[in-house]
Amino acid sequence: xxxxxHSVKGSRREKISIGHKRTQRQQRIFFFSVLILFIxxxxxxxxxxxxxAKGMERLPVILASLTQISFEHFLEMLAGMVTTVVIAxxxxxxxxxxxxxxxxxxxxxxxxxxxxxxxxxxxVMIIRSVPTPIWVLIAVASIGFGPMAGIIxxxxxxxxxxxxxxxxxxxxxxxxxxxxxxxxGGTWIHVVFKGLLPTILTGMIATLGVRFEIDVHESVxxxxxxxxxIGYLLQSYIQYYDFANLTLGILIVFVxxxxxxxxxxxxxxxxxxxxx
Amino acid sequence: MSHKKVTMDLKEQKKIKRYxxxxxxxxxxxxxxWYVDFNFIELAKSIPxxxxxxxxxxxxxxxSDVKKYVGPVxxxxxxxxxxxxxxxxxxxxLAIFMASNTTPHPVFRxxxxxxxxxxxxxxxxxxxxxxxxxxxxxxxxxxxxxxxYGTAFLARVYAESVEEIGSECTEAIEAVGATYVHQxxxxxxxxxxxxxxxxTLFMFEINLRGSAxxxxxxxxxIGSLIKGTMDLxxxxxxxxxxxxxxxxxxxxxxxxxxxxxxII
Numbered sequence: 001x002x003x004x005x006h007s008v009k010g011s012r013r014e015k016i017s018i019g020h021k022r023t024q025r026q027q028r029i030f031f032f033s034v035l036i037l038f039i040x041x042x043x044x045x046x047x048x049x050x051x052x053a054k055g056m057e058r059l060p061v062i063l064a065s066l067t068q069i070s071f072e073h074f075l076e077m078l079a080g081m082v083t084t085v086v087i088a089x090x091x092x093x094x095x096x097x098x099x100x101x102x103x104x105x106x107x108x109x110x111x112x113x114x115x116x117x118x119x120x121x122x123x124v125m126i127i128r129s130v131p132t133p134i135w136v137l138i139a140v141a142s143i144g145f146g147p148m149a150g151i152i153x154x155x156x157x158x159x160x161x162x163x164x165x166x167x168x169x170x171x172x173x174x175x176x177x178x179x180x181x182x183x184x185g186g187t188w189i190h191v192v193f194k195g196l197l198p199t200i201l202t203g204m205i206a207t208l209g210v211r212f213e214i215d216v217h218e219s220v221x222x223x224x225x226x227x228x229x230i231g232y233l234l235q236s237y238i239q240y241y242d243f244a245n246l247t248l249g250i251l252i253v254f255v256x257x258x259x260x261x262x263x264x265x266x267x268x269x270x271x272x273x274x275x276x
Numbered sequence: 277m278s279h280k281k282v283t284m285d286l287k288e289q290k291k292i293k294r295y296x297x298x299x300x301x302x303x304x305x306x307x308x309x310w311y312v313d314f315n316f317i318e319l320a321k322s323i324p325x326x327x328x329x330x331x332x333x334x335x336x337x338x339x340s341d342v343k344k345y346v347g348p349v350x351x352x353x354x355x356x357x358x359x360x361x362x363x364x365x366x367x368x369x370l371a372i373f374m375a376s377n378t379t380p381h382p383v384f385r386x387x388x389x390x391x392x393x394x395x396x397x398x399x400x401x402x403x404x405x406x407x408x409x410x411x412x413x414x415x416x417x418x419x420x421x422x423x424x425y426g427t428a429f430l431a432r433v434y435a436e437s438v439e440e441i442g443s444e445c446t447e448a449i450e451a452v453g454a455t456y457v458h459q460x461x462x463x464x465x466x467x468x469x470x471x472x473x474x475x476t477l478f479m480f481e482i483n484l485r486g487s488a489x490x491x492x493x494x495x496x497x498i499g500s501l502i503k504g505t506m507d508l509x510x511x512x513x514x515x516x517x518x519x520x521x522x523x524x525x526x527x528x529x530x531x532x533x534x535x536x537x538x539i540i
Contacts, residue, residue: 037357058410152323
């Protein structure tokens, strides 16, 4: 299919089109409309030419000051980074507990009540469409600055993400196992823990890993809106033009994310070998 | 007899291993909670406060300023469109340098990979905050921040999809005398198009959410409305803005799903 999408254009010999014509035409229409939309957006958006010019003048100075590095606040930043990771970790942990049960209520094949499942599904959809920093802004406004605001702010989008992912994984299992257990008199609890959990657990853990990575990322950002951790430090360095410390902060974030990705990849590979 | 014993030992070993990993995990959880002074009573108290806050202070929404919101909302969408277009173009080039089967030289591959993983590991809001210092408050720093992050994200996923294509096709047409450009045009691009569309549309969804929160660091769009109204404690206006945001994101998600069904 993918190979055949390509047709021999521009050749002087007789053309034999082997592509899927409708898909190709629709792709062309899509490209064209995106191009128009792009030009329209550029025209409509209010970008000040002088701001670009001024910024370009300032850029070399700022880049030069970013090459300086100061280890003055190293320990403080390291502590901040650990707080950031811990906030993400606890948020994922609690969200897992919440979403584990709710996912079984949402999934089509295991929901005890169809309308309950549908209602929860819409609620999840709405929660998910509000970006995480806004949840945290609301949390900070209601319960004050600190890690608790970060954890609660992260829990809502994280739970909704996990519920959506888990329920999709549960639905993939189909109805065979469930019917088999039901037919010998198993209850809903039996279906969940004996029938479905053993097969989907690996997938769930992989999803948790993905979400943890996203949440650490988000948690760095959240510090910038008042949830503690390294983001708060970074934001204050930016505010006071303290570039020497900022450089170190950015490096710490980079190294942490890099190590996290490496270790999560290791865990994923381990899971794959265990499940196969 | 001895055979049975061995399997028993293995089973027991596995059991012990499982216990150890459980204890290790609980230890980490305990340490994590201790580190941020976490306790469940506070959590149990905070969640009702949080939900109560949403339902009492945010509702009912105040629609008095809706006309003022049109500009920032449109800005948010425009920024997302421009950022997605520019970063998908840049990411295509980077991806071709980065993928092991299309890279012109291994050095390119390593350099590009390094840059991309650096750009990607820093959240875009941090890039935007930094660029606000350079370019001043406005749409521009947010746009550039999204482009930086988006390019890095797309370059990685594009490169992965290009690598999945493998080298059979390129080798086949190289054998009949195709140049490097021919190989890209006739072997790589046609197979890459479906994943290109699906990742770019996904990026658009991410960018729309991203562009909606850029205002928090002073980079224009809906985010500045949310931050502004919250700073003035006008929560009923904030909820109107958030409702507009939810509607916008759901509509765009619906549209991208439809596009995905049609062109892939």
